[in-house]
Amino acid sequence: MSATTFPRPRTALAPSPLKRRRAARVGFASTFTVNALLILGSAYMVLPVLWLFFASTKSTADLYGTAAYAFGHPAFLTTSSRS
Secondary structure, three states: OOOOOOOOOOOOOOOOHHHHHHHHHHHHHHHHHHHHHHHHHHHHHHHHHHHHHHHOOOOHHHHHHOOOOOOOOOHHHOOOOOO
16 A cells, blocks of 8 residues: 655745835834834723822812822821820
8 A cells, every 4th residue: 555645836935025125114013003002001001090099098178179190198197286
């Protein structure tokens, strides 16, 4: 019993240098776009957590009376007189 093998036809050729240069230019634009979208997405997810941190340092009056991303006036920093 013997099996006959057939050679595979070559389907993929190496891209020409001109095509490689075109792909590099297109690759930069898509890389920049992907990175910009990742930065925007991470800011979209981090800013609410940051706001929550700042809001946790504020009293109710400070929450409505100060800027959103500013620290409140913590009670332990105020001087109190003991009698």
